[in-house]
Amino acid sequence: MRKDILILILIITVSVLGFVALYFTLFDKDYQYLYKNLKVSHLIYNPDKKLPHFSLIDHNNNKFDNENLKDEWTILTFIYTHCPDVCPTELMNVSILNSRIKKSNPSLMTNFVAITFDPMRDTPEILKDYVTYFDKDFLGVSGDQNQIDQIVKDFGAYYERAMYDENGEVIILSSDEPLPANAIENGYSINHTAWVYLVNPDGQIHAGFPAPHKPNDMLIDIELLVENY
Amino acid sequence: MKYIMITKNIAIFVLFFITNAVLAGNHISVTESWIRTAPPNAPMLGGFMNIHNSSDKEIKLMTVNATGFKRIELHRTINSDGTMKMMRQNYIPIPAHGLTKLEPGSWHIMFIGPDIVPKSGDMVMINLAFDDGSKQIVHAFVRKSKMMSHDHSSTQMSND
Numbered sequence: 001m002r003k004d005i006l007i008l009i010l011i012i013t014v015s016v017l018g019f020v021a022l023y024f025t026l027f028d029k030d031y032q033y034l035y036k037n038l039k040v041s042h043l044i045y046n047p048d049k050k051l052p053h054f055s056l057i058d059h060n061n062n063k064f065d066n067e068n069l070k071d072e073w074t075i076l077t078f079i080y081t082h083c084p085d086v087c088p089t090e091l092m093n094v095s096i097l098n099s100r101i102k103k104s105n106p107s108l109m110t111n112f113v114a115i116t117f118d119p120m121r122d123t124p125e126i127l128k129d130y131v132t133y134f135d136k137d138f139l140g141v142s143g144d145q146n147q148i149d150q151i152v153k154d155f156g157a158y159y160e161r162a163m164y165d166e167n168g169e170v171i172i173l174s175s176d177e178p179l180p181a182n183a184i185e186n187g188y189s190i191n192h193t194a195w196v197y198l199v200n201p202d203g204q205i206h207a208g209f210p211a212p213h214k215p216n217d218m219l220i221d222i223e224l225l226v227e228n229y
Numbered sequence: 230m231k232y233i234m235i236t237k238n239i240a241i242f243v244l245f246f247i248t249n250a251v252l253a254g255n256h257i258s259v260t261e262s263w264i265r266t267a268p269p270n271a272p273m274l275g276g277f278m279n280i281h282n283s284s285d286k287e288i289k290l291m292t293v294n295a296t297g298f299k300r301i302e303l304h305r306t307i308n309s310d311g312t313m314k315m316m317r318q319n320y321i322p323i324p325a326h327g328l329t330k331l332e333p334g335s336w337h338i339m340f341i342g343p344d345i346v347p348k349s350g351d352m353v354m355i356n357l358a359f360d361d362g363s364k365q366i367v368h369a370f371v372r373k374s375k376m377m378s379h380d381h382s383s384t385q386m387s388n389d
Contacts, residue, residue, distance in 0.1 A: 084275045084339045085306045086313045133268035158312060191314040
């Protein structure tokens with residue numbers, strides 16, 4: 001009797017191990033293939049780590065939440081309108097990417113979203129004029145600072161604020177430190193990460209593209225990622 | 230006779246002074262200047278150019294002036310472990326017998342608070358002042374990106 005049970009346990013154990021090994025081999029193979037062939041992007045997708053719920057407002061003053069990231073691929077950036085250099089470059093490159101996708105892969109429907117680090121100054125109205133200048137397809141997203149801070153964290157992005165005192169010395173404020181009362185009057189800039197993210201039709205973060213952004217290489221990677229999804 | 234001597238000395242002194250000022254200005258030349266186009270509600274614009282220094286000493290760009298902006302600052306974009314930092318600079322150095330490129334992702338001039346955001350093709354007259362006393366007037370055209378083919382900017386020296 002004991003012998004039968006032992007054999008049964010052994011069979012079950014071997015089968016389970018076998019399936020696990022097979023799963024990881026197959027799973028690993030896909031990702032190994034992607035890792036080898038992705039030129040400029042990093043595969044971020046983790047099925048065990050879902051993007052938490054967020055609630056923001058788009059530049060048409062409509063609610064923008066997780067549902068808006070579903071059904072289509074989304075190319076998502078974090079920017080702010082008082083950015084003199086990095087954000088305009090990023091938005092220009094993403095616009096070039098948009099036109100490349102339209103030309104070479106018109107059936108690939110993609111949304112373009114630009115979320116602001118700086119909702120205090122970047123209201124929906126201001127964002128609309130700003131982002132649509134770079135590309136009519138861009139959708140600016142603003143909202144409550146806490147919601148913005150949360151989604152920035154969930155994407156693995158980072159920002160801090162920089163101000164200058166009377167002596168010209170820089171003061172760095174982390175995102176959870178409040179801005180002084182004269183901040184808007186005196187001006188402040190934002191130091192930030194500059195990744196472009198690819199969100200899959202399930203509304204999950206799929207891949208990330210660090211700067212510098214090369215639209216042609218990004219397109220090749222996006223096509224590969226979409227193909228292997 | 231005495232007055233002629235004095236006048237002569239004054240003339241030589243003035244000539245020497247003007248020559249020095251002109252020669253100091255001669256050490257700097259600016260090429261490929263441009264201002265990047267921006268949205269109609271952009272709070273600031275970026276200015277870029279190549280500054281060449283033919284002298285034996287480092288020269289610093291100290292201030293920039295142009296009408297139609299609230300404030301103009303010098304900045305540098307630095308990638309600090311993946312965080313892009315836009316840091317205000319007291320000056321932009323141009324090495325001896327060298328060149329400093331002001332370009333996106335690097336050194337740049339920040340034109341803050343435009344009265345009206347200039348459009349593509351507009352020209353902005355920029356006054357550059359250096360630590361050796363020299364000045365330059367640069368005509369920068371507003372463009373979407375840096376043109377590689379030929380240089381549309383012109384430079385002029387001023388003895389102000």
